[in-house]
Structures are given as structure tokens and as C-alpha cells.
Amino acid sequence: MSTIVDVARTAGVSTSTVSHVLNGTRPVQPATRQRILDAIEKTGYRRDAVARAMRRARTDSIGIVVSDAGEPAFAEMVHGVEHAAAAQDMTLVLANSAEDAEREVRAVRTLLGRRVDGLILARCADSSAAVTELLTVEAPPVVLLDRAFGGSPFDQVSAENRESMRSLIEHLCRAGHTRFLLVAGDTRVSTLQERLQGFWDAVPREGRDGHVVIESADADDVRRRTGEALATGEHSCVIAASTPLAVTALEGLRDLGRSVPEDVAFAAFDGFAHSDLFRPAITTVRQPAFEMGVAAVTLLLERIGARDASPRTVRLRQRLELRGSTEDYRSPRVPD
Amino acid sequence: MSTIVDVARTAGVSTSTVSHVLNGTRPVQPATRQRILDAIEKTGYRRDAVARAMRRARTDSIGIVVSDAGEPAFAEMVHGVEHAAAAQDMTLVLANSAEDAEREVRAVRTLLGRRVDGLILARCADSSAAVTELLTVEAPPVVLLDRAFGGSPFDQVSAENRESMRSLIEHLCRAGHTRFLLVAGDTRVSTLQERLQGFWDAVPREGRDGHVVIESADADDVRRRTGEALATGEHSCVIAASTPLAVTALEGLRDLGRSVPEDVAFAAFDGFAHSDLFRPAITTVRQPAFEMGVAAVTLLLERIGARDASPRTVRLRQRLELRGSTEDYRSPRVPD
DNA sequence: CTGTTAGCGCGTTCAT
DNA sequence: ATGAACGCGCTAACAG
Numbered sequence: 001m002s003t004i005v006d007v008a009r010t011a012g013v014s015t016s017t018v019s020h021v022l023n024g025t026r027p028v029q030p031a032t033r034q035r036i037l038d039a040i041e042k043t044g045y046r047r048d049a050v051a052r053a054m055r056r057a058r059t060d061s062i063g064i065v066v067s068d069a070g071e072p073a074f075a076e077m078v079h080g081v082e083h084a085a086a087a088q089d090m091t092l093v094l095a096n097s098a099e100d101a102e103r104e105v106r107a108v109r110t111l112l113g114r115r116v117d118g119l120i121l122a123r124c125a126d127s128s129a130a131v132t133e134l135l136t137v138e139a140p141p142v143v144l145l146d147r148a149f150g151g152s153p154f155d156q157v158s159a160e161n162r163e164s165m166r167s168l169i170e171h172l173c174r175a176g177h178t179r180f181l182l183v184a185g186d187t188r189v190s191t192l193q194e195r196l197q198g199f200w201d202a203v204p205r206e207g208r209d210g211h212v213v214i215e216s217a218d219a220d221d222v223r224r225r226t227g228e229a230l231a232t233g234e235h236s237c238v239i240a241a242s243t244p245l246a247v248t249a250l251e252g253l254r255d256l257g258r259s260v261p262e263d264v265a266f267a268a269f270d271g272f273a274h275s276d277l278f279r280p281a282i283t284t285v286r287q288p289a290f291e292m293g294v295a296a297v298t299l300l301l302e303r304i305g306a307r308d309a310s311p312r313t314v315r316l317r318q319r320l321e322l323r324g325s326t327e328d329y330r331s332p333r334v335p336d
Numbered sequence: 337m338s339t340i341v342d343v344a345r346t347a348g349v350s351t352s353t354v355s356h357v358l359n360g361t362r363p364v365q366p367a368t369r370q371r372i373l374d375a376i377e378k379t380g381y382r383r384d385a386v387a388r389a390m391r392r393a394r395t396d397s398i399g400i401v402v403s404d405a406g407e408p409a410f411a412e413m414v415h416g417v418e419h420a421a422a423a424q425d426m427t428l429v430l431a432n433s434a435e436d437a438e439r440e441v442r443a444v445r446t447l448l449g450r451r452v453d454g455l456i457l458a459r460c461a462d463s464s465a466a467v468t469e470l471l472t473v474e475a476p477p478v479v480l481l482d483r484a485f486g487g488s489p490f491d492q493v494s495a496e497n498r499e500s501m502r503s504l505i506e507h508l509c510r511a512g513h514t515r516f517l518l519v520a521g522d523t524r525v526s527t528l529q530e531r532l533q534g535f536w537d538a539v540p541r542e543g544r545d546g547h548v549v550i551e552s553a554d555a556d557d558v559r560r561r562t563g564e565a566l567a568t569g570e571h572s573c574v575i576a577a578s579t580p581l582a583v584t585a586l587e588g589l590r591d592l593g594r595s596v597p598e599d600v601a602f603a604a605f606d607g608f609a610h611s612d613l614f615r616p617a618i619t620t621v622r623q624p625a626f627e628m629g630v631a632a633v634t635l636l637l638e639r640i641g642a643r644d645a646s647p648r649t650v651r652l653r654q655r656l657e658l659r660g661s662t663e664d665y666r667s668p669r670v671p672d
Numbered sequence: 673c674t675g676t677t678a679g680c681g682c683g684t685t686c687a688t
Numbered sequence: 689a690t691g692a693a694c695g696c697g698c699t700a701a702c703a704g
Contacts, residue, residue: 028690
């Protein structure tokens with residue numbers, strides 16, 4: 001690769017002039033300018049982002065660490081982040097924590113070591129204090145994505161989980177449901193915690209003990225308990241607080257030979273792709289994942305521009321997509 | 337941030353010794369070593385990957401540009417790539433071309449400018465010659481992912497598309513199907529081209545003109561023509577050569593009020609998530625996306641190690657997942 | 673076993 | 689309007 005020196009030499013100018021036409025950072029005589037442009041063309045010069053980053057003490061890159069790169073919801077967030085970053089001529093450095101606290105710290109450390117200009121984090125459920133400490137000590141620009149941390153000193157982007165669950169439940173109550181099975185999952189994850197809160201917000205005061213809520217950090221545990229709860233047949237509607245949980249619940253129903261919505265209604269958060277093409281068509285609270293990614297970048301860039309502005313939280317609206325899985329309900333199936 | 341100089345000073349040694357304990361690149365007296373470790377701890381030093389990259393002329397990073405970051409199949413490949421890269425202490429720089437040739441060249445240029453140690457490319461359908469030229473001129477280590485280019489001088493990872501389509505068709509023929517509708521899509525994409533070839537490989541010599549193949553680069557065009565073909569009701573089985581095409585075809589069927597598999601059998605490549613939980617359960621040729629990502633990294637690292645070894649192509653086996661969408665078929669529904 | 677020092681390629685003063 | 693020269697933080701010769 002040719003360097004700025006080669007260009008300067010072939011153009012018969014100094015490196016500083018080349019640098020200035022490259023960056024448009026000071027006026028240059030049209031003639032010299034053209035000579036330089038020609039020299040760049042001729043030498044096939046392309047500037048070295050590494051050296052540039054070193055000199056400017058900024059990399060024009062942002063780092064993102066997600067807790068599960070395989071999950072479509074996170075993939076969409078990453079997609080949104082990439083999109084918004086590219087629009088600002090920033091590149092994206094991606095790391096995956098795979099829901100592992102240890103890998104998460106390592107990822108943050110690595111990205112910090114790479115001197116990314118900012119960090120977007122979808123922290124994992126059991127995210128270690130080491131991460132918070134790292135973020136506090138090094139104090140890089142940070143935006144927390146998807147999983148909010150109450151009262152945290154960081155910018156955050158997440159969905160209106162609590163409100164969305166509230167409207168969902170209100171809708172289902174109006175439709176006559178009185179006994180829910182909520183597969184709430186790992187409620188240490190704020191997203192799931194908020195959805196759980198929304199549930200209790202909306203459920204009528206009377207008959208509260210008719211509901212069953214399954215909270216657990218362990219997937220197998222969730223599976224077992226969900227199966228047991230489903231087997232009782234006491235519930236008219238099952239709600240899954242996330243896509244993985246919906247999978248577990250639907251598998252449970254399938255194994256019991258019960259169908260949706262004939263035997264029981266069903267609703268889920270986040271949802272499956274192409275729900276309109278398959279049965280049961282699942283009523284879904286859809287997360288605006290792509291937009292969340294975009295919003296995170298916006299917040300991050302503003303934060304980079306104003307390091308000590310006070311932290312902001314952006315909450316994005318979710319869309320309630322009503323479908324067949326909650327439609328055929330006519331009267332409570334619960335034994336009285 | 338403190339630098340290596342700070343560490344050296346507080347430890348009372350030279351920077352080179354610090355560097356050497358950091359990298360384990362030459363023996364150091366245990367006592368000095370400990371002093372340095374303490375100094376690192378005390379100063380909160382973390383080495384600057386940018387400066388290191390500059391000096392070593394390698395970044396320990398690999399770049400990947402995918403043609404659609406939103407598509408689950410690509411998300412899984414990225415996931416695999418990240419996984420394998422992280423295992424080798426390499427970080428991943430992600431770019432998305434969004435199936436746009438222009439953005440693709442820009443992405444490659446950007447990544448090259450960032451001096452990534454290697455490049456993994458899922459090139460877009462109308463990938464411009466500029467990319468090939470760039471890759472030839474700059475000659476960075478490159479692996480082409482998913483979309484193979486016949487006789488190209490690059491390492492490649494893709495699936496055994498042709499063979500898989502062949503087995504799928506053979507299976508369906510044995511099941512009695514004689515008139516297929518193949519939604520082949522943009523056959524400039526080698527993946528789709530190969531699947532098309534596999535189709536003609538397997539289809540019996542007689543009755544070839546009973547099949548309809550829809551080839552087009554334009555999504556709307558595909559939609560219209562698929563709808564028309566479906567409307568004739570002449571086919572006993574519809575095959576979609578990719579997930580987006582499957583969506584189009586299934587939408588067409590839905591709009592015509594025809595159900596799978598009662599009215600027509602259906603099979604698709606790549607497939608949908610959680611096919612076992614929904615109806616119709618689509619018979620699928622599943623792409624080992626994650627493994628393809630891992631394989632790409634393996635190939636890339638070997639290429640980085642041996643720049644002028646001759647190019648290799650790795651083909652990964654796909655799994656045929658038989659499901660209900662091709663099961664209820666008993667006798668041809670075609671009018672004779 | 674340890675230290676000195678020369679760059680890597682660039683942006684940016686400070687001169688002219 | 690242009691150039692000379694320094695240094696970002698680090699690694700690797702080379703010297704001791």
C-alpha cells in the first residue's frame with residue numbers, strides 16, 4: 001500500500017498539503033490540488049484508518065455487544081445500528097456475549113481497547129458488576145439497549161414494555177379472559193421484569209390468585225413448570241413474555257395435544273417472523289427492534305458530542321398485532 | 337488513559353520490558369515482572385489496540401459484509417463468524433450492503449481502509465466488477481460466503497445447493513409429484529442458480545414442460561408471476577428456492593385461499609424458524625448457516641497464514657427436514 | 673536479562 | 689498558500 005508520503009512525492013508537494021486536500025481542512029491552490037488528486041489516483045492511495053485513528057484519537061467506529069446474536073430480535077437491532085452508523089460514516093464492531101457475564105466483560109474490555117468512540121450494550125441477564133465498574137471508571141460514551149437498568153447513569157433505549165403488557169392484558173380481559181398463565185422467564189432481565197409489572201398493573205383486583213406466573217432463570221425449569229401449569233387446563237390464555245419463552249410454551253401445548261386458539265388463547269411478546277402465513281397466527285406485541293438500534297446510535301452520537309449531558313432514556317412504542325391466536329375465545333373454559 | 341510509558345515509569349523499567357511482559361515475547365525476571373504487573377494494576381493501564389495495530393501492521397480483526405443483515409440466515413452466519421473469530425481473539429467489523437452494489441463497494445473499501453486482516457463477503461446479486469477489481473488489486477485475504485462464484489480465485493464457503501435440490505426433487509418425485517412450480521428468484525445469485533440446476537438435474541426427462549420455473553431479479557415481478565402460475569392450479573407442488581421467495585409464494589397461496597398441503601404441497605430452502613410449532617409445517621432444506629460462518633473464519637485464518645496457497649472451496653451439507661407440507665400428498669391433482 | 677531507539681502513517685502546529 | 693517536523697502508543701531491532 002502506498003502512503004501519504006508516496007502521494008506527496010509524486011505530486012511534488014509536502015505531506016501536509018496532501019493531508020489538507022484529503023480532509024478539506026485548509027484552502028489549496030486548484031492546480032496543486034489537482035496534481036495531488038492525480039497522484040492519489042496514480043498511486044492507488046487509500047488512507048490508513050488505523051494511523052488516522054491513532055493521530056486523531058478517535059476511530060470513527062462504535063462497538064456493540066449483544067447478548068444473543070442468533071436471536072432475530074437482536075439481529076434486527078444490530079441491523080438498525082449498522083444502518084444508522086453507516087449513515088454517519090461510522091463502522092460497527094460487533095461482539096456477542098451469548099448471555100455469559102464473563103464473555104460480556106471480555107467483550108467490553110476488548111472494544112474499549114480498540115478505542116471505539118462509543119459503546120452500545122444489550123447486557124446479559126446476570127451481567128457482572130465488573131461491567132458497570134469498567135463503564136464508570138473508563139467512562140466511555142455508552143448507550144444501554146433493550147434492557148434498561150433503573151436509575152442507571154447511562155443513556156438507554158428500550159421499549160414501553162410495561163405499558164404494552166398492560167394494553168395486551170386489558171384487551172384480553174375485555175375479551176373475557178379471567179385466568180392467565182404468564183410465562184415470565186428470567187425477571188432479572190429488566191425487559192421481562194417490566195412486562196411482569198404491566199401484567200399485575202392490568203389484571204383486575206379480584207381473582208388474582210387465579211393466575212399463574214412462571215418466573216425462572218433456568219430454561220429447563222421454565223419448561224417443566226410451564227408444562228405442569230398447562231396440564232391443569234385451568235387457564236384460558238397463555239402469555240409468553242418473549243420469543244424463546246413462547247417457543248417453550250408452544251412446545252408444551254403441542255406435547256399436551258392442545259391447540260390454539262380452540263383449547264386456549266395465546267399471545268407473545270416480540271413475536272415470530274411471518275406470523276400471517278402460519279397457524280396459529282400469534283397475537284403479538286411487536287418490538288420495534290430496528291428502530292431501537294437506530295435510536296441507540298442517535299443517542300450515542302449525541303452523547304459523544306456532549307459527554308456530560310445528563311443521561312436520557314428513550315422508550316419506543318410497541319405495536320399490538322391482534323391475530324387468530326386470541327380470537328376464537330367465547331367463554332371461559334375454566335372449571336368453576 | 338495511561339500508556340505503556342506510564343507503566344514503565346512507575347515500575348522503574350523500560351517500555352520494551354513492559355511490552356515484553358505484556359506479550360510474553362521474551363523472558364523477564366520474576367521480580368521485575370511482578371513490579372510491572374503491579375504498575376499495570378495501579379495505573380489502570382490497558383494497551384491501545386490502535387497503536388499496537390499500527391506498529392504490528394495487523395489489526396486482529398476481520399471484516400464481514402453481508403447482503404442483508406436483517407435476514408435470519410445471514411444473521412446466523414454472522415453469529416457463526418463472530419463466534420469463531422472471538423475464539424481466536426479476533427474482533428469482527430460488520431457492514432451491510434443491503435443488496436446494493438454501490439454500498440457493497442463502499443463497505444469493502446471502508447473495511448480495507450480499516451486494515452482488517454481479512455474479509456468475508458456475502459456478495460450481493462448485482463455485485464459490481466469494482467469489488468472484484470479491488471480484491472484483485474489489493475489482494476487482501478478473502479473468503480466468499482454463501483454465494484459462490486465459479487472459477488473465482490477466492491476461497492469460498494457455501495452449501496451443497498445443487499445436490500440438496502436434487503435430493504429434494506427426487507424425494508418429491510417418489511412421492512408422486514410430476515408437475516412442479518419452482519420459484520427460483522434471482523438466478524444471478526449463484527446459490528439460486530445452483531438450486532435451479534439441481535432441479536433440472538433431478539426432474540425426469542419426460543414431462544419437463546409440465547413444470548413452471550419463475551426466474552426474476554425483481555420481487556414484484558416474482559410475486560405477480562407466481563400468483564398467475566398458482567392460479568392455474570396445474571401444479572401439485574410448489575418449491576421456493578429461498579425464504580423470501582417462500583414468503584412470496586405462501587402469500588400467493590393464502591390470497592388464492594389454497595391450503596398446504598391439502599391443495600398443494602410445499603417445500604422451501606433455508607426455511608423458517610420453529611417450523612415444528614406452526615402449520616403448515618414446511619418441508620425444508622436447512623442451510624447450516626452458523627457452521628458456514630465458522631468455516632469461513634477457519635478458511636480465512638488459513639489464508640492469512642498462507643497468502644498464496646491455491647484457493648479452496650468448502651461445501652457444507654444441508655439437511656432435508658421432511659414435514660407436513662409435503663406429506664398429505666396422495667395422487668396428482670393435476671387435470672389430465 | 674534489560675534498555676535505547678527507530679519508525680508504523682497520519683494530522684497538526686508553527687513557520688515561512 | 690505551502691512546508692518542516694513532531695508525536696500519537698506501541699513493537700522490534702539492536703545494543704549492552
